[in-house]
Amino acid sequence: xxxxxxxxxxxxxxxxxxxxxxxxxxxxxxxxxxxxxxxxxxxxxxxxxxxxxxxxxxxxxxxxxxxxxxxxxxxxxxxxxxxxxxxxxxxxxxxxxxxxxxxxxxxxxxxxxxxxxxxxxxxxxxxxxxxxxxxxxxxxxxxxxxxxxxxxxxxxxxxxxxxxxxxxxxxxxxxxxxxxxxxxxxxxxxxxxxxxxxxxxxxxxxxxxxxxxxxxxxxxxxxxxxxxxxxxxxxxxxxxxxxxxxxxxxxxxxxxxxxxxxxxxxxxxxxxxxxxxxxxxxxxxxxxxxxxxxxxxxxxxxxxxxxxxxxxxxxxxxxxxxxxxxxxxxxxxxxxxxxxxxxxxxxxxxxxxxxxxxxxxxxxxxxxxxxxxxxxxxxxxxxxxxxxxxxxxxxxxxxxxxxxxxxxxxxxxxxxxxxxxxxxxxxxxxxxxxxxxxxxxxxxxxxxxxxxxxxxxxxxxxxxxxxxxxxxxxxxxxxxxxx
Numbered sequence: 388x389x390x391x392x393x394x395x396x397x398x399x400x401x402x403x404x405x406x407x408x409x410x411x412x413x414x415x416x417x418x419x420x421x422x423x424x425x426x427x428x429x430x431x432x433x434x435x436x437x438x439x440x441x442x443x444x445x446x447x448x449x450x451x452x453x454x455x456x457x458x459x460x461x462x463x464x465x466x467x468x469x470x471x472x473x474x475x476x477x478x479x480x481x482x483x484x485x486x487x488x489x490x491x492x493x494x495x496x497x498x499x500x501x502x503x504x505x506x507x508x509x510x511x512x513x514x515x516x517x518x519x520x521x522x523x524x525x526x527x528x529x530x531x532x533x534x535x536x537x538x539x540x541x542x543x544x545x546x547x548x549x550x551x552x553x554x555x556x557x558x559x560x561x562x563x564x565x566x567x568x569x570x571x572x573x574x575x576x577x578x579x580x581x582x583x584x585x586x587x588x589x590x591x592x593x594x595x596x597x598x599x600x601x602x603x604x605x606x607x608x609x610x611x612x613x614x615x616x617x618x619x620x621x622x623x624x625x626x627x628x629x630x631x632x633x634x635x636x637x638x639x640x641x642x643x644x645x646x647x648x649x650x651x652x653x654x655x656x657x658x659x660x661x662x663x664x665x666x667x668x669x670x671x672x673x674x675x676x677x678x679x680x681x682x683x684x685x686x687x688x689x690x691x692x693x694x695x696x697x698x699x700x701x702x703x704x705x706x707x708x709x710x711x712x713x714x715x716x717x718x719x720x721x722x723x724x725x726x727x728x729x730x731x732x733x734x735x736x737x738x739x740x741x742x743x744x745x746x747x748x749x750x751x752x753x754x755x756x757x758x759x760x761x762x763x764x765x766x767x768x769x770x771x772x773x774x775x776x777x778x779x780x781x782x783x784x785x786x787x788x789x790x791x792x793x794x795x796x797x798x799x800x801x802x803x804x805x806x807x808x809x810x811x812x813x814x815x816x817x818x819x820x821x822x823x824x825x826x827x828x829x830x831x832x833x834x835x836x837x838x839x840x841x842x843x844x845x846x847x848x849x850x851x852x853x854x855x856x857x858x859x860x861x862x863x864x865x866x867x868x869x870x
Contacts, residue, residue, distance in 0.1 A: 407719035408479065408672050419599045420718050421726025424482050425734075426605065427759050428706050428727070430559070430752055432461050432484040435701055439510075442494045443503035449637075455735045456632040456698040457485045462731030464691030464703045468684065469721040469728065477676075477684030479668050480713060480724040483691060486704030488660070488818045489514070489653040493701070495810055496646050504637050511696050512640035517650035518692035518702065521658065525689065528658060529682035536666060537835075540827040542770030543788045544663045547795030547823035548707040549764025554799050556756025559749045562617075573615060574750040581608045581754025589715060601715055601755050608751045617748040630738055636699045650702075652811060654689070656821040657704045661688050663824060664705040667766060671710070672719040707820070711762030783834045790830055795823030 412420070436457045440450035464483040471478040493510050500506040521528075560578035561570040568574055581604050588600035596603060612618040665684050669676040684705075691703035713719065734740045771788060775781040797804055798819045805813045816822040 406674070408674055408721050410720050411722055412718070412720050416718075417720075417723055417726045418730075419602060420712075420716050420720075420723040421730055423599055423602045423712055423716065424480075424709050424724050424727035425730045426602070426747075426752070426755070427709050427712055428461070428482045428484045428731075430749075431487070431555075431706060432457055432731070435485040435487060435490055438490055439493050439497075439701070443497045443506050445503045445507070449503075452632060452636055453699065455630060455738070456636070456700045457695070458731050459632050459735035460691065460695035460698050460700045460703065461485060462728040462733075462735060463694065464687065465728030465731065466725050467691060468687040468705075469725040471683070471687075474683050474686065475690055476687045477665055477669075477680055478721055479665065479672065479674060479684070480709075480719060480721045481665065481668055481684070482706040482709040482724055482727060483688070483703050484706045485695075485700065486653075486657050486660075486702040488656045488704070488821060489650065489702050492646075492649045492653055492810075495649070505641070507637045507699065508639065508641040509643050509646050510701075511635070511637070511699055512642040513646035513650040514696040514702060515640055515693055516642060516647045517654050518689045518696065520651060521654045522686055522689035522693070525658075525682045525685040528685065529678040532662060532678045532681055534832070535828050536662065537831060538770055539774045539784045539787055540791075540824075540831050541663060541666055542767050542774055543791035543827045544767070544795075544820070544824045545667050545707075545710075545770055546764050546767030546788075547791060548660075548663070548710075548820050549760055549762070549767055550792070551795055551799055551819035551823075552707065552760035552763060553757065556753050556760050559753030559756055561753070562749050568617075573617070574748075577608055577612055577615070577617065577748065578750040578754035578757075580611070581605060581751050582757050584608065585715075585755060585758050599716065601712070601758065605747065605751050605755055608754070609747050612748045612751065617750065618746055620743070620746045631736060632698050634697045634699075640696070649811065652815060653702065654692070656815055656818060657688065657692075657702055658685050659824045659828075660707070660818075660820050661685060661705040663820075664707050664710065667707075667770075668710060668713065670770075671713055671766065707763055709759075710766060711759035714762045714766070715758070780834070787827055787830045787834065791823045791827040794826040795819040798822060 411417075433454050436453035437450060440453050445453070461484045465481075468476045468481050468483050469478060470476060496509055496513070497503065497506040500509065558564070560575055562568050562574040584604035584607055585601050588603055589597055592600065592603075609618060661684065662681055665681055666676050669680075688703055688705065692701075695701060695703050709724070716723075774784055774788075776785050794816075796819060798817055805816055808816075815825070
């Protein structure tokens with residue numbers, strides 16, 4: 388028994404008896420696919436500290452520190468999530484980054500304090516306490532998962548994730564906002580070329596190159612961008628050789644009840660988003676999720692957020708944008724994503740490496756992003772293709788999907804829609820993913836009936852829910868996690 392449990396924790400050489408998720412790849416392939424995952428997540432990781440630091444009017448050096456701290460925390464939590472320690476970590480190819488869900492609340496905290504440093508200490512304190520509280524409440528949350536996430540909810544929310552991410556990549560295609568070249572034909576042309584090369588390489592080029600087609604396409608278009616003046620490596624030499632972000636850089640955390648409550652709401656939103664990502668990836672890599680394994684993943688989210696706050700960072704969150712890369716690379720190994728965590732840590736500790744990545748033009752990232760984020764939406768559509776839309780319940784399923792898509796796209800289509808609503812409403816529904824997930828869950832419970840849903844999620848002879856229109860996660864069992 389002890390040997391079988393230890394085997395689940397350790398990387399294994401590829402073979403017929405080894406699940407692809409647990410297979411260790413050759414070093415070169417591991418590094419290349421890990422780099423792809425890191426590039427897909429990089430812009431999302433650095434954006435929140437940049438936005439929040441600017442809103443709090445922090446100095447350039449302080450914002451630079453926040454970015455390094457976010458890279459370090461994201462890398463370490465990614466390794467924790469993919470490798471796992473005891474009951475912490477889902478052990479799937481799941482990239483962890485900085486959540487966007489808390490940005491609005493953190494900026495609101497900043498408006499209540501004239502001093503940006505004081506505001507950061509309040510933010511750190513609220514993230515620290517809320518993450519610790521939710522760490523201990525994850526088992527309670529996980530018990531409700533079979534009721535909350537049937538296939539119609541998963542499919543609708545996964546589609547929303549892709550649709551809400553696509554506008555981000557479209558913005559990257561146009562370049563850096565506020566510059567004279569923003570939206571120029573040159574920028575958009577480079578983005579389209581990146582997308583075309585990705586498609587061509589993935590479809591026509593044989594062997595391992597096909598699996599890293601996005602990375603190869605980005606490398607080619609980055610080189611093309613140099614003579615066009617879109618790539619600037621001049622800042623690489625000016626970056627310090629080595630730097631370690633310190634704990635509580637801005638001073639001791641401050642604990643304000645209102646800020647803590649708002650961050651607890653944010654953590655619930657993050658947990659809902661993370662659950663969807665874990666179940667979708669689990670299905671893609673043929674690892675069936677249980678409330679227990681999802682609980683393990685959420686513990687890593689919460690513990691990672693505690694660690695991130697100590698580094699003066701923000702909440703850790705599963706990144707949906709990397710789901711598409713699993714489809715492109717056809718690589719299910721969790722250790723490929725572990726490698727991306729290692730790369731993030733190196734970038735945080737060795738600033739020149741981060742400077743090189745930062746020199747990649749936004750249009751290049753935008754072209755690749757269209758492919759990656761679009762595939763996330765495609766995965767959602769594939770989920771929905773297995774949902775009943777023809778019976779009496781099917782009509783209700785159609786309305787659930789329609790409402791979910793509407794609420795998910797609303798924050799992007801009408802950014803000021805909730806401007807006159809209370810702050811807590813803005814905190815929750817400013818995220819299209821969170822808004823869509825909450826809508827889908829509530830409408831599904833109305834249709835199925837909460838008590839009926841609980842009885843439907845009981846253990847069947849096979850250990851899964853007997854009703855599957857279908858339940859995305861099996862019911863709780865006493866078996867040890869296989870991941």
